[in-house]
Amino acid sequence: MDEKSLEKRVQQLHELLNKYNYEYYVLDNPSVPDAEYDKLLNELIEIEKQHPEWVTPTSPTQRIGAEPLPTFQKVRHQTQMMSLANAFSEEDLRDFDRRIQQAIGDNYSYMCELKIDGLAVSLRYVDGIFSQGSTRGDGTVGEDITANLRTIRSIPLKLKEPYTLEVRGEAFMPKKSFEALNKERAESGEVLFANPRNAAAGSLRQLDPRIAASRNLDVFLYGIGDVGTTGVTTHSSGLELLETLGLKVNKERRVCKSIEDVLEYIEEWTEKRSQLDYDIDGIVIKVDSYAQQEELGSTAKSPRWAIAYKFPAEEVATKLIDIELSVGRTGVVTPTAILEPVQVAGTTVQRASLHNEDLIREKDIMLGDFVIVKKAGDIIPEVVNVLVERRTGDEVAFQMPTHCPECESELVRIEGEVALRCINPTCPAQIREGLIHFVSRTAMNIEGIGEKVISQLFAAELIRDPADLYFLTKEQLLNLERMGEKSVSNLLESIVASKQNSLEKLLFGLGIRHVGAKAAKTLAEHFETMDKLKAATKEELVAIEEIGDKMADAIVTFFDSEDLQALIDKLKTAGVNMEYLGPKRNQIENVDSFFNGKTIVLTGKLEQLTRNEAKEKIELLGGKVSGSVSKKTDLVIAGEDAGSKLTKAEQLGIEIWDENRLVEELAD
Template sequence: MERIKQEIEELRAEIRKHNHYYFVLDQPQISDREYDQLMQQLLQLEEEYPELVTSNSPTQRVGGEAIDQFRKVEHQIPLLSLAKSFSEQELYDFDQRVQKLAGEKVEYVVELKIDGLSTSVIYEEGKLVQAATRGNGMIGEDITHNIRTIKSIPLYLDLELDLEVRGEVFMLKDRFLELNQRREEEGLDTFSNPRNAAAGSVRQLDPKVAARRPLDIFIYDSTYIEGQDFESHSDRLDYLEELGFKVNSARKVCSEIEGVVEYCQEWTTKRDELNYEIDGIVIKVNRLNLREQLGRTAKHPRWAMAYKFPAQQQETEVKDIEVTVGRTGALTPTAVLDSVFLDGSEVSRATLHNQDEIERKGVKIGDRVIVQKAGDIIPEVVRVLADKRTGEEVEFNLPQECPVCGAEAVRLEGEAVIRCTGGACPAQLREEILHFVKRNAMNIEGVGPALIDQLLENDLVEDVADLYYLKQEQLAALERMGQKSSQNVIIAIEESKNNKLSRLLFGLGIRHVGSRVAQVLATNYQQLDQLITATVEELMEIDEIGPKIAQSIVAYFKQEQNLEIIEKLRQAGVNLEADFKQKEASLEGKKFVLTGKLADFTRSEAKGAITELGGRVTSSVSGQTDYLVVGDNPGSKYDKAQKLGVEILNEEDFKDLIDSE
């Protein structure tokens, strides 16, 4: 056992070392594959010897269940915001105030102001024990479970010290763009900028969600370090770097305010070269005992100042407004502009997001407008120069039909986006097919992006159902296919016809119908034809189906082209029935509500047993409810059922009912 323990510790040390090289120093020493092999070895050993697993093992960055709510944390030393300056003159004024209070010439440290989320992280005996947001400066929220997922923050230090560090959680620009692309492909809303993405990720209740987001952190200060007494802020930052924290290397010590101003000027023009967002420069008095002397106001420390970069904006004209259709069917209006040079690049288009945004800003075709880059990345219209209107400007409204396929474009309740409901829309087709064939949908091996591109280029498919009408000779004639490959694809397509209904429902790409919702629908409907005729009200009676999902399903099956796809699937022999065969429909039309925890059934197993006999499971008790099935801790549904005279079944009664049918 001692040998195993030593092997595990050596693996952990090796992984921590490579985490530091990769995520802190940006100097990877091994390939991703070699790193993954190390992690796999450690995981296998920890699975075999669970008694040797420690909370600070690299495998435990993502751990535990999602929390119900954020716990409040009181900061022992307030995490104050900084006073802001917007001009060089204000920097000179700041220097004069500081020197007057100090009675001497002052040295400053200047650092890049990371555009992220301020965070406090506490270590006890070298172990990360708590992380919290800034909040109102006095009280923040406990985000320890999410901060642990950031690989550039050490879970424990080489020295057993008590200390608190403060940092800024952020997201690299290229990783942000990759995240947004992935979310768009998955049919999820995209983030507007890296800061919002980072802030939203840190405030997730489930650490598994945060772990899938490319979060990073720069440490910029420490309120205390056990056993250490530093004279200057710069010395303290150097020490934090030695401890293994990621400290921004662009910091600089300036002996006079002129050096500070030059630094601000330099980064005003250079900030676009960075792979992360900065929105200014932080100027701090370097000598720590002088900071104590200067003190603070109620809101800000007197020894620090944030210089904010001027926003780069340009005036131009809206020549037209075009509408594009994305993979998820979203109709997005884009302003076509007279080209202008902005933040280091030529800008000729700017997003208008949606109809609400167009109306809020009052944008018309022909308007003179001010544009800038949102989050320094995405061009956007800031405001309309209404005083420059000539009267020839034209109002714009998004169409009620898809501009690509002509299907109805709908706006679901609670959403700002208008979406095409056409399942055969060419604008969405490539991504729809990719989604349809993926592993947790119809799982058609061999049909990947390259083959799909060829199918579309050769006009062999116009919708997902056309996959089932492909001939082997058609595939064999395509590039890099041949007889064997084409045969394998045809076999995979044929086998997918026998998939469960839930897989097909997910594969159709209906908005808001993920794999879990697809399973719920397949549990409650024996045949796809029953779902096609379902109303919003009927769907909302199903537990886990809310108004947004119900509206989306009904809108999808209203479209003629979608019904044509279903009919083509039916004719091809694709399974359109539920995952089980109904016994005798002895509970046909009976409505059940489940409440409390059952001993011998999961909630989904109980639902399956009911629907297999023709019954329906709804989420709330009403006068139409036939049975309430109660487990432990039934809650208010039990009281309501008693008042309404609904028949109440305990678990044994429920078993007797379904066993006798």
């Protein structure tokens, strides 16, 4: 065969293999036996070996698995991947329906879909070619797992039409694949995966794509990131478009005209879920109209137009072997049930919450009892009750200790509380838990230090309080297990960077009782410096809106402690910022700016600024950034590939700027 004919044959093989792949993995209706597919694939592999210059990103051979990656790169989603609010009962769903009706009237319908129990992913297609795939991450930034997603044969490497769009879906492991994987791991002496969801997530977060390729993963696509360029007007028509493009969409969806229809659909799938060859953990309900979705808008975390109904909690019986005690950062001693391993809601459970001593007494829980354990969604399992009829007489009553299991200090019960508490400020458990809180993302956000590293540092006696973190050396960290040159350098850089945090981050990180992140921001904004806050009286504190008596007492008590004053001095010596760096409310209200008092919507891709940077700059100038366009919107900033928000703004006659105009105005 001459070169021209051979190249033509390559194109034929691409078309045939993609067609057979689609029939098998998407339609579940193969037209040829596996042997024929394998024969054609091997033919293509041999040709590409002879002509590597003919290998393209969309070649069927590119699913086999590339070389291992050194690390996962970060990916910023073009449109935020929001999480859904949960419903656990019919009452929750009817409340959701009432809110929808109050907001948009009674002319609407819902799209109901099975909630696949897997890993949320985003797929980016450019001119119809699969160019990037990522995890959801925090909703704004995920991890690039393109090489692993390429190995999933139900994901087309090339769409049937040259669309540029971002689609969202759920990658999962079918039950048969999960059973085969665990059988293989058991035979080789490896730890078994607890459930298909964990197995799928673990497979897609392997740096070696060949591992993902061997796991037989699958995917269902359930949405479009920005529908503005597609021309579709409803979620149901959006899913139909995805199907016409060759993407795999779950067939068991249904448009429901009323909440009664939704409840009927839920009842049907509560009964039928066990018949599926993949796991589902609930039903997703979405308002079908995109225009109505825009009108309903979103909270900071979740869209108001969608909700996830979680199936009722599973309850199982197992034996309570022991009760373990742990001490939290506030000194509360919490009992935890240690159980004989049991499967609950798809996961292996060995521990369950017992909350406090009163609950143990109230439920008459004894060591050796058979107990009922319940788990709903991602909620920590809990012991519901005891199977008294299964007692043998060998059970032993549990006695809560009188002294702290960590430091042996006497435990106390503060008036009005049910918890036993260790009030020793030098208790190792409290210090360790406090350090874990201090470095967390919502506090000082020191990347690279988690619970395991804190425990290592604590065990090595390198840290005893948060300030010690700022005096760690490279040599000390390199001596720790699994700490290499690069990770240590990154960790030290993150520690240094955290010194520049605004005061509210430090206040929250210090763990003042009753002071959450919001209250910390209020205090920092009002007092501006740590010294001014330290000197505040209870009367001055309660005069601030949102600060009550209990919180004020806790703040005064905190700053009266000589140990804590010494800690703050030590943090100052380390160079940790003690001032509020954000704008004060009165400064924002009085700022002379075009944006002051205006509601602004950002849409499309920005090139010169990130969405968060633009939002922060606008808010510093007194503007309010909203997620949806309405009659109350004053201005829309339209970046590249702006979609339905731009269209709606044009229809409403709202002023529209491009990014260059925004940057010019911000610079003035």
